[in-house]
Amino acid sequence: DTGVSQNPRHKITKRGQNVTFRCDPISEHNRLYWYRQTLGQGPEFLTYFQNEAQLEKSRLLSDRFSAERPKGSFSTLEIQRTEQGDSAMYLCASSVVDTSSSGNTIYFGEGSWLTVV
Amino acid sequence: QKEVEQDPGPLSVPEGAIVSLNCTYSNSAFQYFMWYRQYSRKGPELLMYTYSSGNKEDGRFTAQVDKSSKYISLFIRDSQPSDSATYLCAMRTGGGNKLTFGTGTQLKVEL
Numbered sequence: 001d002t003g004v005s006q007n008p009r010h011k012i013t014k015r016g017q018n019v020t021f022r023c024d025p026i027s028e029h030n031r032l033y034w035y036r037q038t039l040g041q042g043p044e045f046l047t048y049f050q051n052e053a054q055l056e057k058s059r060l061l062s063d064r065f066s067a068e069r070p071k072g073s074f075s076t077l078e079i080q081r082t083e084q085g086d087s088a089m090y091l092c093a094s095s096v097v098d099t100s101s102s103g104n105t106i107y108f109g110e111g112s113w114l115t116v117v
Numbered sequence: 118q119k120e121v122e123q124d125p126g127p128l129s130v131p132e133g134a135i136v137s138l139n140c141t142y143s144n145s146a147f148q149y150f151m152w153y154r155q156y157s158r159k160g161p162e163l164l165m166y167t168y169s170s171g172n173k174e175d176g177r178f179t180a181q182v183d184k185s186s187k188y189i190s191l192f193i194r195d196s197q198p199s200d201s202a203t204y205l206c207a208m209r210t211g212g213g214n215k216l217t218f219g220t221g222t223q224l225k226v227e228l
Contacts, residue, residue, distance in 0.1 A: 004160075006160075031214070033214075033215070035216075040125065040220065040221075041220055041221075042121075042123075042205050042207070042218030042219050042220050042221050043161065043205075043216070043218050044218070045215035045216065045217075048214050048215060055214070056214060056215065058215075089158075091160055091161070104149075104214070105163065105166055106151075106163070106216060107163060108153070108160040108161045108162070108163075109160050110159055110160040111158075111159070111160045113158070
């Protein structure tokens with residue numbers, strides 16, 4: 001499978017614990033995104049990398065959240081001191097700039113479900 | 118008011134029906150419009166991608182964009198039970214890198 005890969009797919013953690021999610025983008029995609037989705041809502045943008053540089057962060061990304069993409073390939077999203085409100089599906093996506101009319105098509109992974117108890 | 122509005126449904130149709138899904142938006146800077154299909158507890162899957170106004174057809178799917186009305190639509194012809202899913206509209210500005218999504222419309226196609 002050459003799509004966006006996310007691990008773990010499911011994580012149950014106790015409030016106050018730290019969790020980390022990993023994303024492996026589609027090969028040669030230089031852009032990587034993190035989104036969060038709660039039940040009954042569409043995905044909400046969290047942050048975006050071009051290669052290893054984090055170029056944009058949403059106000060939703062509190063100080064407890066940190067994302068890295070150290071070598072411009074895989075990325076990690078860490079949530080420190082988790083709260084029940086962090087329970088959601090965390091989606092990773094990737095894209096490559098296309099100079100044709102297709103533009104910048106964004107492909108999503110299967111998501112990582114987080115439940116904070 | 119949300120930037121992108123989408124009726125959450127649920128929408129239930131018989132097999133073979135034509136389905137119409139719609140979104141409205143308020144940001145006139147949006148130029149790229151997408152429809153994603155999402156099955157339960159899965160990631161969104163890109164269905165259609167259009168730039169600016171006009172129609173685009175791909176198999177049983179047709180996407181329409183009317184920028185003057187800030188209204189986009191997805192039509193599904195000859196709907197199948199396998200089309201049962203949540204359909205998300207998404208859009209972004211010309212120079213933007215983030216997608217703004219609607220809440221999604223839950224569709225059920227019944228035998």
